[in-house]
Amino acid sequence: MTLSENLFERAKQLIPGGVNSPVRAFRSVGGAPFFVKSARGATLTTADDRELIDFVCTWGPAIHGHNHPVIKAAIAAALENGTSFGTPNPYEVEMAELIVKFFPSFQKVRMCNSGTEATMSAIRLARGFTKRDKIIKFAGCYHGHSDSLLIKAGSGALTHGNPDSAGVPASFARETVVLPYNDCAALDAAFAANPGQIAGVIIEPYCGNVGFIMPDAGYLSYLREITAKHGTILIFDEVMTGFRLAPGGVQELESITPDLTTLGKIIGGGLPVGAFGGRADIMDHLAPLGPVYQAGTLSGNPLAMAAGIASLKLLTELNPYGRLDALGRQLREAVLAAAQAKGMPVQVPQRGSMFSIFFTDTPVRDYTTALQGDAKLFARFFHACLERGVYFAPSAYEAGFLSTAHAGHTIDRACEIITQSLREL
Ligand code: KE4
Numbered sequence: 348m349t350l351s352e353n354l355f356e357r358a359k360q361l362i363p364g365g366v367n368s369p370v371r372a373f374r375s376v377g378g379a380p381f382f383v384k385s386a387r388g389a390t391l392t393t394a395d396d397r398e399l400i401d402f403v404c405t406w407g408p409a410i411h412g413h414n415h416p417v418i419k420a421a422i423a424a425a426l427e428n429g430t431s432f433g434t435p436n437p438y439e440v441e442m443a444e445l446i447v448k449f450f451p452s453f454q455k456v457r458m459c460n461s462g463t464e465a466t467m468s469a470i471r472l473a474r475g476f477t478k479r480d481k482i483i484k485f486a487g488c489y490h491g492h493s494d495s496l497l498i499k500a501g502s503g504a505l506t507h508g509n510p511d512s513a514g515v516p517a518s519f520a521r522e523t524v525v526l527p528y529n530d531c532a533a534l535d536a537a538f539a540a541n542p543g544q545i546a547g548v549i550i551e552p553y554c555g556n557v558g559f560i561m562p563d564a565g566y567l568s569y570l571r572e573i574t575a576k577h578g579t580i581l582i583f584d585e586v587m588t589g590f591r592l593a594p595g596g597v598q599e600l601e602s603i604t605p606d607l608t609t610l611g612k613i614i615g616g617g618l619p620v621g622a623f624g625g626r627a628d629i630m631d632h633l634a635p636l637g638p639v640y641q642a643g644t645l646s647g648n649p650l651a652m653a654a655g656i657a658s659l660k661l662l663t664e665l666n667p668y669g670r671l672d673a674l675g676r677q678l679r680e681a682v683l684a685a686a687q688a689k690g691m692p693v694q695v696p697q698r699g700s701m702f703s704i705f706f707t708d709t710p711v712r713d714y715t716t717a718l719q720g721d722a723k724l725f726a727r728f729f730h731a732c733l734e735r736g737v738y739f740a741p742s743a744y745e746a747g748f749l750s751t752a753h754a755g756h757t758i759d760r761a762c763e764i765i766t767q768s769l770r771e772l
Contacts, residue, residue: 349394349395350382350393350394350395351379351380351381351382351393351394351395352379354382354394355379355380355382365380366380368503369503369506369507370502370503370506370507370740370741370742370745371741372741373741374506374507375506375507375722375726375741375742375743376725376726376729376730376741376742377726377730378730380741381393381394381395381397381399382394385414386401386405386409386413386414387412387413387414388412388413388414388750388752388757389401389412389413389750389752389753389757390413390752390757391413391738397736398736399733399736399737399738400736400737400738400753400757400760400761400764401413401738402737402738402739402740402747402748402749402761403738403739403740403745403747403748404748404749404750405617406587406612406740406745406748407555407586407587407591407612407613407746407748408612408613408615408616408617408658409617409748409750410590410591410613410658410662410667410671410700410748410750410751411658411661411665411750411751411752412750412751412752412753413617413750413752415657415658415661415752417657417661418616418617418654418657418658418661420657421616421653421654421656421657422616422618422650422653422654422657424653425438425649425650425652425653425654426650428649429649430648430649430650431644431645431648431649431650432649433644435647436647436649436652438647438649438652438653438656439458439647439652441652441656442458442614442622442647442652442655442656442659443456443458445656445659445660446610446614446622446624447624449590449594449595449659450589450595450596450598450608450610450624451595451604452598452604452605452606452608452625452626453608453624453625454624454625454626454627454630455624455625455626455627455630455631456622456623456624456630457622457623457624457630457633457641457646458620458621458622458643458646458647458652459620459621459622459623459641459643459646460619460620460621460643460645460646460648460651461491461611461619461620461621462490462491462584462586462587462609462610462611462612462621463490463491463492463493463621464491464621464643465491465586465609465610465611465621465622465623466490466491466493466496466549466582466584466586466609466623467491467493467495467496468623468641469547469549469582469607469609469623470482470493470495470496470546470547470549470582471639471641472580472607472623472629472630472632472633472639472641473546473547473579473580473582473606473607473629474546474547475632475637475638475639476546476580476629476632476639477546477547477578477579477580479543479544479545479546479579480522480544480546481522481523481524481541481544481545481546482495482522482523482524482545482546482547482548482549483523483524483525483526483534483537483545483547483548483549483579484496484498484499484523484524484525484526484548484549484550485525485526485527485528485550485551485554485714486499486525486526486527486528486557486713486714486715487499487500487501487505487528487554487556487557487560487713487714487717487744488500488501488528488549488550488551488554488556488557488584489501489502489503489504489505489551489556489557490549490551490584490586490609491586492504492512494514494515494516494519495519495522495523496523496549497511497512497515498511498515498520498523498525499511499525499714500512500556501554501556501557501714501744502556502557502742502744502745503742505556505557505744506742506743506744506745524537524541524545527713527714527715528550528554528560528562528712528713528714529560529562529563529566529712529713530713531566531569534569534570534573535573538573538577538579542577543577543578545574545577545579546579546580547579547580547581547582547607548570548574548579548580548581548582549582549584550570550581550582550583550584551584551585551587551588552567552583552584552585552588552596552597552598552601552603553588553592553597553698553701555587555588555701555745555746556587556744556745556746557713557714557717557744558696558703558704558705558711558717558720558743558744558745558746559696559697559698559701559702559703559746559747560696560711560712560713560717561696561698562601563712567597567601567603568601568603571603571604571605574606580606580607580629581605581606581607582605582606582607582608582609583596583597583598583603583605583607583608583609584608584609585597585598585608585609585610586609586610586611586612586621587611587612587701587746588701589608589610589611589612589613589614590610590613590614590658590659590662591612591613591699591700591701591748592668592698592699592700592701593668593699594662594663594668596608596610605625606625606626606629607623607624607625607626607629607630608623608624608625609621609622609623610622610623610624613655613658613659613662614655614658614659615651615654615655615658616651616653616654616655616656616657616658617654617658618648618650618651618654618655619645619648619651620648620651620652620655665751667751668699670751670754671699671700671749671750671751672698672699672700674700674749674753674754674758675697675698675699675700675701675702675749676697677758677762678695678697678702678747678749678758678761678762678765679695679697679702681762681765681766682695682704682765682769683695684766685765685766685769685770686706686769688770689769689770689772691706691769691772692706692707692708693705693706693707694707694708694709694710694711694720696711700748700749700750701746701747701748702746702747702749703745703746703747704725704728704739704747705717705720705725705743706720706721706724706725706728707719707720707721717744720743722743724772725743726743727772728768728769728772729741731768731769731771731772732764732765732768734768735764735767735768736764737761737764737765737768
């Protein structure tokens with residue numbers, strides 16, 4: 348028995364499924380998860396000393412690679428002064444100023460501890476501000492695990508075949524209208540059927556939780572137009588895409604100004620952080636100024652803030668986005684070439700350092716077409732790569748991520764392994 352196998356057996360005795368987050372359990376790709384004891388750059392080292400080239404990047408935060416010395420030093424320096432004060436601290440102010448600098452749509456921002464908290468709070472704020480109850484989300488988009496949003500959700504919920512989680516009261520689910528992504532007619536119909544009732548629309552402007560899916564030209568501007576027309580709050584969930592695809596996220600790439608935005612992952616530099624923000628007239632409805640309550644013991648935690656500030660400052664210093672896109676294109680070309688050499692249908696949507704691999708000949712543009720991908724073939728591909736030292740997300744419905752640490756020999760080696768794996772599938 349390997350150390351990972353032993354750890355997994357022990358974990359399963361005490362932790363449901365042996366994991367603290369379902370998608371880690373390998374249930375949709377088969378086999379048992381490995382346990383990681385350390386990570387550095389683009390590499391994970393398992394409990395059994397296997398080195399893996401990592402295309403999950405802890406689900407997005409590790410844009411500079413794992414355990415970056417600058418981020419590590421920032422955490423160590425903050426640690427000298429303590430771990431948590433439960434009072435305002437200087438780091439929170441610096442983080443707020445950095446976020447507002449990168450995201451012009453942010454007039455005010457509130458820190459929290461996860462992407463789930465950020466989206467849950469943004470939805471509550473939209474409801475409190477508009478005094479309406481209904482929200483719109485999109486099939487396959489995943490916004491964390493708060494009740495109103497676990498309806499036709501992506502990521503682990505979709506991976507495990509329960510996009511509509513048990514335990515969500517029907518009364519809650521009724522207030523969530525689920526629409527197909529990339530469908531303007533569906534938006535028209537939903538607003539016509541619920542006049543003056545839609546508090547907010549929450550969307551992953553580029554989807555990263557049903558695989559990686561980008562919007563049709565004009566879709567996001569139509570969404571902005573129709574929400575403004577109906578006094579509905581437009582929430583861009585950029586927990587994954589914020590600072591990942593551009594300093595100012597998708598809203599910078601697409602020149603769209605949402606009313607609220609949620610952030611997470613990269614802004615924590617690998618420590619637990621979430622944030623939400625946007626129009627001041629909406630944000631000022633939050634306690635202690637207004638009637639919408641939201642709070643958190645560790646919100647603005649000094650260690651997490653220090654790590655996130657270091658991560659964001661590194662992005663400013665390095666401006667890695669062109670290089671990350673080149674890495675993404677290199678990986679995309681390798682997959683396309685190897686699959687085409689076998690006459691294997693494959694789609695590899697990619698933008699910057701985000702991508703996914705769908706085994707289908709149908710272009711993937713929403714939840715329905717994503718599900719047409721051959722998940723069984725993906726599982727075989729996943730294990731063929733893992734055996735050779737490349738780790739993709741253990742699900743056909745996740746995005747892959749690259750970091751600046753993948754450059755050079757690492758991406759070349761990974762492309763060789765991917766090519767070999769596809770050839771021998
Ligand atoms: P967290 O609560 O997991 O920090 O963030 C929830 C969330 C919100 N919005 C978007 C767009 C997200 O991608 C996420 C979380 N992403 C998943 C990966 N697809 C987290 C991995 C996991 O659930 O273990």
